[in-house]
Structure formats: C-alpha cells, structure tokens
C-alpha cells in the first residue's frame with residue numbers, strides 16, 4: 001500500500017460518511033491562508049473524536065493543542081448547548097485563526113480558548129473533564145498526561161494523537177524528542193493503575209500514525 005492509495009481510500013470514506021461542511025472547510029481554508037501547518041486531524045479522524053465524545057455523553061472536553069480549531073469544532077459539536085470545551089494553544093497566530101474559525105462555526109459560547117503555553121493554562125483549570133484530547137508539542141506529553149489525570153474523574157476518556165510517527169515510536173534510542181515524549185507518554189499510561197488503555201495505528205490522508213485511548217477507572 002502506498003500513501004496515494006491511503007489518501008484515495010480516506011477520500012472515498014470521507015465522501016461516503018463524513019459529508020462536507022461549510023464551517024469545517026472554512027476553518028481549513030483560513031488556516032491555509034494564514035500559513036498554519038497542515039497538522040489538523042483528518043475528516044474521518046475528526047468525526048471519530050466527535051462520535052467518541054457523543055458516545056460517552058461528554059459535557060466537558062479539554063483539548064491541548066488547538067492549531068486552527070479544526071479538531072476543536074468537531075469536538076465542540078458533540079456537546080450539548082450547556083456543554084463546555086476548553087482548548088489550549090501557545091501560538092498567538094494559531095489562536096487568533098482558531099478563535100475566528102470557532103466563532104464562524106457558531107461555537108464561541110461553548111469554547112474557551114486559552115492562549116499561552118498549555119502547562120501554564122493547565123494549572124488554572126478546574127476539572128473534571130469528561131474527555132481530554134492531547135495533541136500539542138509531543139515532548140510535553142508526559143507532563144500533559146499528569147495534568148489530564150488530575151483533571152479527570154473515573155470514566156474520563158483521554159486520547160492522544162500522533163503516537164506512531166511513521167513507526168518511529170518503536171525506536172528506544174531515537175534522538176527525536178517528539179519520539180521520546182511519545183514513548184514516555186505510552187509508558188506512563190501503561191504504568192498508571194488508574195488507566196486502562198489501547199492504541200491504534202492509522203493510515204490515511206495523514207500518512208502512518210496513530211491514537212492512544214486511555215479510560216480513567
């Protein structure tokens with residue numbers, strides 16, 4: 001299988017199951033225009049996050065790593081009108097683009113974006129959150145996991161993006177701090193008796209990567 005084929009299948013599945021949507025497309029377009037990196041979750045992945053949030057009846061969601069707000073919109077749309085989503089973004093340009101995209105999607109009342117390093121914002125938040133999506137700077141994943149557990153309750157679903165990185169995650173000697181951050185993140189999840197977890201490798205328009213899912217027990 002090649003990247004071309006993975007992308008073609010993703011396009012087919014997206015066309016069949018994930019109808020295109022003006023606000024989501026506008027969010028990606030505005031992100032491109034502003035020169036943001038193309039690192040948002042794919043449409044099928046965004047819808048997976050959305051369906052998981054709805055499945056657990058989430059009323060409060062924490063997201064670490066907003067970028068242009070694409071995954072934020074998917075997640076916030078899973079919430080009831082009295083729900084809340086808190087999203088954390090360090091980069092001022094990303095935050096500004098995201099705020100505009102979130103408002104354009106009609107979600108400004110549900111979403112609170114804290115601009116600044118996530119570790120600073122996390123210390124100010126009150127939990128528990130029903131779902132926590134970790135998708136920012138990978139070297140900080142171990143610290144984000146510690147906060148996620150603190151801001152959780154039994155039943156909280158913690159999800160981490162980009163845990164495979166083209167397979168680099170299997171290399172214990174990797175000099176890449178992103179890989180080391182993800183490896184430590186996985187180890188800490190495995191060691192924590194309060195977490196019951198699995199991970200899934202994914203292919204598609206974003207290449208070869210994966211998600212980790214941990215349930216707080």
Ligand code: SAH
Nearest residue numbers: 040041065067070071090091117118136137
């Ligand atoms: N969740 C987004 C993608 C996030 S990309 C989506 O799927 O649509 C990762 C984001 O984390 C980038 O916008 C980057 O600026 C941000 N980031 C990097 N370091 C950070 C930090 N220390 N605190 C908060 N955000 C950070």
Ligand code: DHB
Nearest residue numbers: 039040041135136161162
């Ligand atoms: C990168 C980060 C992401 O969150 C992502 O989904 C894809 C790539 C990156 O840092 O390269």
Ligand code: MG
Nearest residue numbers: 039135161162
């Ligand atoms: Mg990601």
